[in-house]
Amino acid sequence: MSAAGEAPPRGFPTAEFEARLERAQRLMAAAGLDALFLTTEPEIRWFTGFLTLFWQSPTRPWFLVVPRAGKPVAVVPEIGAPVMARTWIEDIRAWPAPQPEDDGLSLLAGVFREIGAAGGRIGLPMGPETTLRMPLADFERLRAALPEAAFLDATPAIRALRRVKSEREIAKTAHICRIASEGFAALPGLVGAGMPLTEVFRAFRLELIRRGADDVPYLVGAAAPGGYDDVISPPSERPLASGDLLMMDTGATFDGYFCDFDRNVAIGRADAAAARAYDTLWRATEAGLAAARPGQSCAGLFRAMQAVIEADGYRAGNVGRMGHGLGLQLTEHPSNAAWDGTVLEPGMVLTLEPGLAFAPGRGQVHEENLVVRADGAELLSRRAPRELPVI
Amino acid sequence: MSAAGEAPPRGFPTAEFEARLERAQRLMAAAGLDALFLTTEPEIRWFTGFLTLFWQSPTRPWFLVVPRAGKPVAVVPEIGAPVMARTWIEDIRAWPAPQPEDDGLSLLAGVFREIGAAGGRIGLPMGPETTLRMPLADFERLRAALPEAAFLDATPAIRALRRVKSEREIAKTAHICRIASEGFAALPGLVGAGMPLTEVFRAFRLELIRRGADDVPYLVGAAAPGGYDDVISPPSERPLASGDLLMMDTGATFDGYFCDFDRNVAIGRADAAAARAYDTLWRATEAGLAAARPGQSCAGLFRAMQAVIEADGYRAGNVGRMGHGLGLQLTEHPSNAAWDGTVLEPGMVLTLEPGLAFAPGRGQVHEENLVVRADGAELLSRRAPRELPVI
Known part of the structure; x- marks a missing residue:
């Protein structure tokens, strides 16, 4: 409904x-x-x-x-x-x-x-x-x-x-991913410069519940000029300002199953360094999507994303991995990390979460959700825009 | 704001x-x-x-x-x-x-x-x-x-x-209790017969967030003809029907501090047995409020509420206790239970939660939140109506 x-x-x-x-x-x-x-x-x-x-x-x-x-x-x-x-x-x-x-x-x-x-x-x-x-x-x-x-x-x-989900489990994750995707698409109408971050979060949480999320147990993010270093905070009372890069990351639920992805938007105008980092991370995610096939390892997924980031001259973020399993929990085994040799199988639901730091205290993280199918990745989240959106 | x-x-x-x-x-x-x-x-x-x-x-x-x-x-x-x-x-x-x-x-x-x-x-x-x-x-x-x-x-x-809270902690709990009290007061305008319980919960969750709750990590309840036996369920898709007793119990948060109380309302008409049980539990809560003074024990609080329930010929509910500590967590030490000799001190924040079963599979639970002051209980939740409300 x-x-x-x-x-x-x-x-x-x-x-x-x-x-x-x-x-x-x-x-x-x-x-x-x-x-x-x-x-x-x-x-x-x-x-x-x-x-x-x-x-x-x-x-x-x-x-x-x-x-x-x-x-x-x-x-x-x-x-x-x-x-x-x-x-x-x-x-x-x-x-x-x-x-x-x-x-x-x-x-x-x-x-x-x-x-x-x-x-x-x-x-x-x-x-x-x-x-x-x-x-x-x-x-x-x-x-x-x-x-x-x-x-x-x-x-x-x-x-x-x-780690391998049934089609009924996948349908629940897919449903909450659709709800969150539509919530993110509605974001430009909900927020703008001058709005305290607490109210930005409140508006987005309300939007997700109105659209059919049972609950929003996880909603974190940041807004800072050009980029952020902290990706797990509750919101501050600071008003959004032109030049801010706003990131919101949500784990909403339907019938006990989570989505877990984020979106980045620039407020008022896009900082050039933030737009470049966005482009790199968008292509890193593409590399992850292309690599997410049965037989590939989680370590291989990590390397595919890391290669794009490092080829662009950045160092990868230090959150220890670039995505993970998803389902009954916001984060589940396995980890897209150099040390995780878990081999992908059809039915595994994963996040791809490449991140990078481009200056001290300034970084960026992207995230998408997918299910591994026999012929490759099927996106569950609606793909982030190709270029850093400005609202 | x-x-x-x-x-x-x-x-x-x-x-x-x-x-x-x-x-x-x-x-x-x-x-x-x-x-x-x-x-x-x-x-x-x-x-x-x-x-x-x-x-x-x-x-x-x-x-x-x-x-x-x-x-x-x-x-x-x-x-x-x-x-x-x-x-x-x-x-x-x-x-x-x-x-x-x-x-x-x-x-x-x-x-x-x-x-x-x-x-x-x-x-x-x-x-x-x-x-x-x-x-x-x-x-x-x-x-x-x-x-x-x-x-x-x-x-x-x-x-x-x-277990003893600072005034700053108490102010946060008091604030989320006010928000939830106003949310419950708005309930008659939000719900009615024919509305699926999932939508009742959604409407109430939205109301709490709109009114200033940061989050609603806990929202459970039940609706059944005349009374319920399950007090911890997520909502079913069953539409509210005339004669139902609806109970909603919420742990909403402000700045990481919880409220935890419930309200009972009759849909369309009040079942006589439900109204009698409501009267008993309202008076049991009064007895608890009167007893919640420094020097009293949690076991004493339990006995004060139990005495009212048993004097009316009911047996107390089997959730193991009649209330508990409240603060950073939805439920904290101590327990208002026969086995808990913890002595009340000023600054302790507690719930009073008397419950009873009046027929197989039919029970009722009330709950209020308070802080113990030098001269007795100060209510943090707005006191439940004296008689079972009908909406």
Whole structure:
């Protein structure tokens, strides 16, 4: 119903979760894991469809146990049991959390015993980009309650599962990318010189929600004469001024799936150095789009973009990489970085995010979103204008 | 400039951070801690003022080390160094994260050595409502790099520091509470029977942002004939129908500070059972407000509300507590629960959140926000109407 066209249906059919579980249990068997132990929002949502903003509250832990055979078991606070009961999960154990003396630990240990994992190998995400979302002291208590169990890093399996998206997942990301693309296209009518950056952000956030975004959990940016060095700030009260380069970067969501891209616009007039940097980054992105084919590596993508930037005499920005995976989270594995040899496969959703610094404290970042198809990159964001727009 | 009156200034003066640090170092000395080790957004923001939505990205860890004397040291990804440099923190060590083979660990270990904590007692939050926001495998590597250090739970110290708010903090919460109160007052003009719940939520989110909320990270609720059992869901596409009880619960933010309260309204007509439950919960909240004085305990607050609910023949809801602390996070220590003996002090900001179930799958929850003053509770939310409103 939004301006961005018919929204895809919310949620997923049970068959999709069954297929995810089957893939997971194949990888678990290959890794010799008796169970997966999950505590974080994206992992629990990927396996169950459990979607709530209640994760904002740090008070209560949430647990999902994926056995080597059979359906996942949820161990959740009572406040969330009705929502979990609407997912495809059947075995739900609940307690009246918060209950600090035993916040789900006895229930959880009982599940590991029942599924025969108490003396086995329990995998959980321990590697890069992961956290354990439960109190560290409670994790130690759980380990003490299961002294025979080995807790092992399951990051490689979780990454392999999540990095290739289903067509239903891609449709959700594509929808929020269309909404954000139309929001950016509307920007010239929303902002102008003299408007404080806080109000620029407010106007853009409203525009995205009006156009069908469920939420805008991520909206950062900067405006500074000719270029910026800080790409993650909330807005200041400073009014936009002629000569500013304005960058806004948004991670809006539809049904729990993110877009993540930015746009650069010059206010009043385009600074020559900013326009040159824009041209370089636009062509760096083109090189990334051309390189984003199955069989290419993330490191190769990085090098393709870096080559354009360095051929123009710039040094690449120091944000550590030039794009990343995208989906249930604003940023996901893999990284378009020299150290990431992950090979592209059809169904991977990625951002391309080349950046450069052209003077001390002055830089620029571009970003687009794409899905890897058998024959190359399919853009999900509407391609940024060829030349630095002036508004 | 918003409808809710002049907004308080953004940020805090350096003197406020100096006072926070002084309190922290007194508590550290009492607990025999040589350093605090912090990885999470609210703790790092409380000590530094570092405010960014970039925490949405799970990719990069962020570290703050508070020594037993002298200013905190930030160990942060280069992408965030310019923002951190705008805070009062002077010693900032940055690396080009993500860099999985050494994601800040060498820098971090070096800081602990420099401040003389490598063989000492390092406190970090390990208790209820806390997480360690870094990969578990990296934490194990840090421990291995500092084999002489003892890593201890600093949850009691962190709680004591954060639970009493400064007047500047209270002003920010008060401002977002005013905005949300006015948003709820405008609700009858925004929604009505026939409107899908997704659109009800969209209209209310837009209203809050238009009125001056920076963001609405939390907006949940329910609408069902006469009452609801699920209080944490995103909205369904189901249209509001006459006889529904609609509950919306919002955690909107201003300058990084949350409100957290809800409102109940009947659509078209008030169900008699819903109106009776509303009356009970309104009086339970009154009892909580009367009890919220310095010297009272959180358990006492809980009992005051529970007594009203049980005297009316209901059983209390099973969300584990009836309110909690509020501030940098949607929910904070302490809990208004039978097991929480925390004693109220002036400057504590709390929610009162009595709930009850009056039939299987049908319940109701009320919520207000207050600050404890020397002479009792000062409401921050505008008090809910005395009787169940019908729109």
